[in-house]
Ligand code: SF4
């Protein structure tokens with residue numbers, strides 16, 4: 001299960017500071033696959049933005065929630081259209097502590113609000129991977145501008161810091177790499193590894209999924 005910590009300086013320019021192993025001129029970047037609500041401190045709202053979810057309940061639909069045994073992409077049984085959470089006071093920690101990137105990143109304008117963008121973005125505290133979950137019916141919303149350029153630029157910067165940016169639609173994960181987007185099929189528990197090799201010919205990025213690796 002991926003978990004997040006408080007993201008006080010939620011800004012894609014400066015939040016990533018992980019430190020993974022790097023051997024010689026080759027290093028690997030690994031993430032475990034499981035789209036679940038990450039846990040973040042609610043204080044982050046006051047610390048970073050004055051935003052509130054308002055009419056958005058996208059994470060109640062798009063993310064899986066272990067405590068509720070709710071799979072990703074299906075509305076939570078407690079969601080009440082136009083009213084919010086039907087068990088607000090008793091909602092699980094995974095819900096009460098979750099904040100998407102739009103809620104915490106003042107650099108993301110109103111058009112990045114999940115209801116407008118048609119995808120939810122959140123950051124994992126375990127590996128700091130950037131996760132993009134498109135709304136069902138809008139699997140390619142993230143490919144539209146102005147989103148795609150920003151996501152690609154961010155992904156290129158993050159991979160230098162040994163962080164992965166990926167878009168998840170069902171079992172299909174699109175990993176955004178500096179030279180391409182690569183789609184791999186994964187299941188919960190799978191691990192994506194990006195092997196970065198620097199040579200005189202340039203930098204090469206190879207993906208490995210364990211188990212198993214299936215390219216579309
Ligand atoms: S996706 Fe973000 S803005 Fe929408 S309800 Fe969840 S935390 Fe709030």
Ligand code: SF4
Nearest residue numbers: 060076078079085095
């Ligand atoms: S329990 Fe409430 S906050 Fe959590 S996913 Fe369901 S409706 Fe949303």
